[in-house]
Amino acid sequence: MNDSTTAAPAAGAEMPEQRCGLVAIVGRPNVGKSTLLNALVGQKVSITSRKAQTTRHRITGIRSADAAQFVFVDTPGFQTRHTVKGAGALNRNLNKTVQSVMGDVDVVLFVVEAGRFGLDDAKVLSLVPPGKPTLLVANKLDLVRRRAELAPWLKSMQERHPFAEFVPLAATSPDDVRRLLQIVQPYLPEQPWFYDEEALTDRSERFLASEIIREKLFRLTGDELPYTSTVVIDEFKEEGALRRIAATIIVEREAHKGMVIGDKGERLKRIGTDARVELERLMDGKVFLEIWVKVRSGWADDEARLKSYGYE
Numbered sequence: 001m002n003d004s005t006t007a008a009p010a011a012g013a014e015m016p017e018q019r020c021g022l023v024a025i026v027g028r029p030n031v032g033k034s035t036l037l038n039a040l041v042g043q044k045v046s047i048t049s050r051k052a053q054t055t056r057h058r059i060t061g062i063r064s065a066d067a068a069q070f071v072f073v074d075t076p077g078f079q080t081r082h083t084v085k086g087a088g089a090l091n092r093n094l095n096k097t098v099q100s101v102m103g104d105v106d107v108v109l110f111v112v113e114a115g116r117f118g119l120d121d122a123k124v125l126s127l128v129p130p131g132k133p134t135l136l137v138a139n140k141l142d143l144v145r146r147r148a149e150l151a152p153w154l155k156s157m158q159e160r161h162p163f164a165e166f167v168p169l170a171a172t173s174p175d176d177v178r179r180l181l182q183i184v185q186p187y188l189p190e191q192p193w194f195y196d197e198e199a200l201t202d203r204s205e206r207f208l209a210s211e212i213i214r215e216k217l218f219r220l221t222g223d224e225l226p227y228t229s230t231v232v233i234d235e236f237k238e239e240g241a242l243r244r245i246a247a248t249i250i251v252e253r254e255a256h257k258g259m260v261i262g263d264k265g266e267r268l269k270r271i272g273t274d275a276r277v278e279l280e281r282l283m284d285g286k287v288f289l290e291i292w293v294k295v296r297s298g299w300a301d302d303e304a305r306l307k308s309y310g311y312e
């Protein structure tokens, strides 16, 4: 506390201490991380600029409630249903990134399906740095028929890892999600907020553009397309209210290129249209979007190239 503060609150006035901290949500695919993140943030992430605090992390969402600000950070590799197979350097880099993200956050939410703990869950848990406050979030509680059977399972989880808290819940229940925020709150350090109250995420528009195109790409190609396909933004220009964006989808094989382009170019057209519509909504202005598809084999094994695509 600074003694020279002139505008100190009147003696005896209750000033709630401000808390703010970084939270990582990790877990194997399909346990409900995205559902939980969206529920915790309260609405779909949108674009705002950062007020203070430089962070090297990508922020996926911010929730400011009562006296606390929860800053959720991205842990690449756990955000997608596309598992990394046969992508040597990409895999190694993701593991390194995930570990370094978890090393920096104040608290980790380790999400599993209530009553279940498999090898794939164990792999994720093994990446959590020792000593890091970690909460076990046992999600999809609504699907558990016999709640009584959960008690021995929770006990076994207690033996597996020194979890700070055990929170069985359904990410789909707003009451549960509110309770989770209350449980997480004391794990955030007492410090001023990093962001304006209205801020939802600080990801740059350029980065969001690549994420949205990527999302449409994977959504519209289903499971056919390997995870090693990526999106690079070649140009991002603001001309008044218009954004001019040129992007390249990079695939590993000629056959993948065909998948992306589709019959008579239909699929690529759809990816472009869907991405443009969402970007226009997010950026609140017109978007001119051009997408190319390129084959670059073996890129996922090329460390130098990975760096140039922003994976470090």
Ligand SMILES: Nc1nc2c(ncn2[C@@H]2O[C@H](COP(=O)(O)OP(=O)(O)OP(=O)(O)O)[C@@H](O)[C@H]2O)c(=O)[nH]1
Pocket: 027, 028, 029, 030, 031, 032, 033, 034, 035, 036, 078, 079, 080, 081, 082, 139, 140, 141, 142, 143, 169, 170, 171, 172, 173
């Ligand atoms: N019944 C029930 N279903 C849930 C709950 N939370 C998530 N789901 C469902 O579980 C599925 C996976 O949820 P996601 O949020 O996409 O899971 P994720 O962990 O982000 O998945 P990846 O993107 O593959 O890592 C979806 O069909 C959700 O609707 C829950 O509390 N109860």
